[in-house]
Ligand code: ATP
């Protein structure tokens with residue numbers, strides 16, 4: 001904790017302007033050359049099999065942002081082709097999160113499952129052109145036939161079925177005649193193709209599973225590579241932006257669109273996924289954390305999900321600011337959590353009121369202040385911005401200050417309260433320490449005895465004398481007890497996903513709740529999600545677990561960057 005409140009300790013952190021963005025450069029160029037008639041149409045295509053995380057935020061800001069900047073459109077499309085893992089709970093939460101981030105699909109909400117009839121027709125078209133066939137090989141056999149990066153694959157013995165036979169079998173697949181896994185529809189491309197994705201990829205498989213939207217209408221489901229490009233084409237997408245792992249799939253994207261009567265041919269561009277250190281950004285791992293109870297749910301403030309960050313006190317603006325800062329590149333990299341925290345500090349600094357809370361209190365008794373007297377101090381809610389107004393803060397004979405703001409035997413550089421020393425209580429008075437009371441059994445300080453100077457009301461001495469420290473405080477009899485949830489990183493290592501079991505690196509101290517924390521009465525019943533700066537302690541927000549008169553606060557972020565210390569301690 002700083003002795004003097006630093007105005008904005010984060011301001012010296014990374015500040016090199018917005019990152020470069022090659023996708024936006026491509027779009028600009030296409031508009032200049034009138035490539036799609038000057039039109040920009042993008043989409044954000046989540047699979048509804050989990051909650052959105054910061055990686056998705058990057059994709060959302062890019063797809064919606066780039067469209068918005070050019071009067072274009074961005075569709076929200078659920079890529080719901082795998083009924084086994086998908087649910088309407090996820091569909092709901094994804095819509096909430098996109099809206100909360102500040103983006104609007106303006107009624108263009110689509111589902112890949114809406115296209116199932118059209119996709120089926122496109123598959124039939126491929127069969128009729130001799131470009132797709134029904135294969136009876138098992139999944140394992142198909143894998144064995146695929147070949148390797150260095151060696152060609154082998155043709156399936158079913159590859160040369162006639163168009164009629166393929167059509168007949170495909171219809172019967174659709175009609176539910178065959179069990180799961182017994183047959184698939186494959187594109188007929190080239191089993192020796194240097195790009196493994198192009199070695200007769202599977203287009204449809206049998207899955208006798210109820211779909212959360214289409215119910216039991218279908219028992220065959222199209223695969224991603226077939227669905228995605230055609231969904232893009234059906235929606236008139238111009239720039240299909242996805243992450244780098246789909247680079248090899250671009251050839252198949254183009255092949256499908258070149259070989260069916262698609263209404264248009266969007267172009268696919270791949271950018272680097274967001275990786276953040278000290279956390280995981282993979283829905284599979286995040287689901288594990290929730291299901292195994294390592295966190296308290298998808299919206300646990302330690303989770304890198306949009307819901308988690310929101311509950312932690314992040315604003316949409318801070319997340320958009322972060323996405324702008326990291327840029328959009330073609331090379332994978334890992335971004336420091338420190339940058340995310342820098343962005344939220346920057347945003348909250350201008351946005352939230354300042355108040356007093358004491359996390360680890362010790363009592364101060366002001367011996368020369370009348371017993372039973374209370375005075376009300378009017379304290380500004382933002383020292384640099386009068387538009388925030390002020391709030392009443394009660395002052396009385398017994399107060400709480402932060403235990404670490406006092407030292408009985410201070411070292412040279414400790415300027416806060418100590419025996420015989422005078423400090424300022426912010427907005428109140430100068431006080432001087434006259435002694436301490438200790439618990440005879442433990443030796444712990446239970447009370448700090450002080451005297452105040454009534455002439456310093458408001459926090460300044462008329463004789464111009466200075467003090468070296470200003471402390472925050474809360475009147476003891478007016479203090480509101482709170483649960484203050486302080487968060488550390490969810491993992492103890494920067495790359496918890498790297499080899500081995502990521503759960504082995506969970507941080508046992510990722511949530512700490514100091515006993516006895518209190519806040520000033522102004523904070524007793526503030527609305528959930530409202531954000532505050534507890535002076536000298538950090539940014540906090542009211543949690544939805546709050547009860548009347550018994551608030552729960554999440555610390556969004558400390559005032560100062562703690563990552564240097566964390567990295568040193570962790571490894
Ligand atoms: P996960 O690996 O977490 O399961 P996913 O890619 O399977 O993610 P989707 O729901 O398919 O999740 O993603 C929707 C969109 O968000 C896709 O365009 C995907 O490329 C993008 N996306 C997902 N994760 C990231 C990330 N870490 N960085 C940037 N974009 C991402």
Ligand code: MG
Pocket residue numbers: 047
């Ligand atoms: Mg995916």
